[in-house]
Amino acid sequence: MTEDVDLSALRREFTQRTLDENQVSAHPLTQFNQWLDEALQCRILDFNAMTLATCGENGQPSARIVLLKEVDQRGIIFFTNYESRKGQELANNPRAAIVFYWKELERQVRMEGVVEKLSIAENESYFHSRPLESQLSAWASPQSQEIPNRAYLEAKVKQYQEQFARQPLTCPPFWGGFRLIPHYVEFWQGRAHRLHDRIVYRLVSENWQISRLAP
Numbered sequence: 550m551t552e553d554v555d556l557s558a559l560r561r562e563f564t565q566r567t568l569d570e571n572q573v574s575a576h577p578l579t580q581f582n583q584w585l586d587e588a589l590q591c592r593i594l595d596f597n598a599m600t601l602a603t604c605g606e607n608g609q610p611s612a613r614i615v616l617l618k619e620v621d622q623r624g625i626i627f628f629t630n631y632e633s634r635k636g637q638e639l640a641n642n643p644r645a646a647i648v649f650y651w652k653e654l655e656r657q658v659r660m661e662g663v664v665e666k667l668s669i670a671e672n673e674s675y676f677h678s679r680p681l682e683s684q685l686s687a688w689a690s691p692q693s694q695e696i697p698n699r700a701y702l703e704a705k706v707k708q709y710q711e712q713f714a715r716q717p718l719t720c721p722p723f724w725g726g727f728r729l730i731p732h733y734v735e736f737w738q739g740r741a742h743r744l745h746d747r748i749v750y751r752l753v754s755e756n757w758q759i760s761r762l763a764p
């Protein structure tokens with residue numbers, strides 16, 4: 550760091566809002582949609598960005614940001630390259646966790662669950678809604694693989710541009726969405742003096758049980 554900052558001395562108080570187990574929605578995705586909407590209303594940049602954690606075969610976790618693209622009745626949808634590191638890890642072990650942090654609202658949401666792939670029809674529908682350049686990039690990028698240099702990538706884009714000038718642009722078979730179906734969802738609201746609110750939903754015998762955890 551350019552400035553001499555004592556990280557251990559940095560702290561701030563969270564005082565904006567509260568969260569009460571008697572006032573939250575019965576279903577965590579309903580509650581999540583409400584918080585997501587508030588993040589949108591607050592004009593938080595990249596409010597739909599979330600950290601996605603997956604686990605390798607050797608038990609090594611890995612995490613990266615992906616964008617939430619839809620919340621449906623069953624879960625949280627994001628898109629990626631199925632052959633990427635995350636894609637391969639999820640193919641071998643569909644258990645995953647995601648985290649949102651909206652610092653402007655002093656809020657965190659954590660979810661744990663199991664992913665499933667979207668259908669080919671769902672993938673094609675979303676793929677074709679993306680800008681043309683993004684569609685070509687999906688074809689051109691062997692995500693997570695080592696490549697020699699940037700020129701390699703740009704040449705690949707040009708190659709696909711030429712190819713798809715002659716034929717319809719289809720969704721790559723190695724690209725698409727996952728739906729994380731949660732069985733654990735936690736809402737964290739920052740409070741004063743580190744006495745934060747943590748409200749947890751656990752799926753037990755197909756029913757959501759709500760409880761409070763110590764901060």
Ligand SMILES: Cc1cc2nc3c(=O)[nH]c(=O)nc-3n(C[C@H](O)[C@H](O)[C@H](O)COP(=O)(O)O)c2cc1C
Nearest residue numbers: 595598613614615616628629630633634635636693
């Ligand atoms: C703000 C932001 C949004 C991103 N959104 C996505 C996304 O929706 N899908 C995706 O595959 N990668 C996305 N990425 C890139 C990933 O973080 C990551 O670099 C890439 O997916 C490769 O990860 P992997 O090698 O672990 O599979 C995003 C990165 C940032 C910083």
